[in-house]
Amino acid sequence: MSLSRSPDVVAVAFTRAGPVGIDVERADATGFAGFDGVALHPEESARTVRDRATIWVRKESLLKATGDGLDVDPCTVRLSGPAEEPVLLAWTSPRPRPAYAQMADLQIGPAQVAAVTVLSGDARDLRTGEEVLGVPGVPLD
Secondary structure, three states, rough: OEEEEEEEEEEOOOOOOOEEEEEEEEEEEEEEOOOHHHHHOOOOOOOHHHHHHHHHHHHHHHHHHHHHHHHHHHHHHEOOOOOOOOOEEOOOOOOOOOOOEEEEEEEEEEOOOEEEOOOOOOOHOOOOOOOOOOOOOOOOO
């Protein structure tokens, strides 16, 4: 199980398929000077704050799933571009690279970006969905 929160959003991911990581951030959370130097691989680029946030939540979900967290320098992880399907392209950290990493972007809302990663080789192991919890009158399946 993995948990992430940002203002107004709590995200939870769980599976029996393998280690899982989830991250959610405000789309404007990465709009600070110096972000690129601490978060982007030398071959990555982000044109907008939202692109930066997309790359960040993907990396954070991956590093949560591996159990490494920020013990792995995010600059040593290269992912596909923010407008592309999320894919791990390069891992130059001295820590072991995950054998499999299935990633997906989550549609939370215009102010938030989120991603989830499952470390499993079976493509059927990553399914996403949105549930409304704790709202009277909404059945929980």
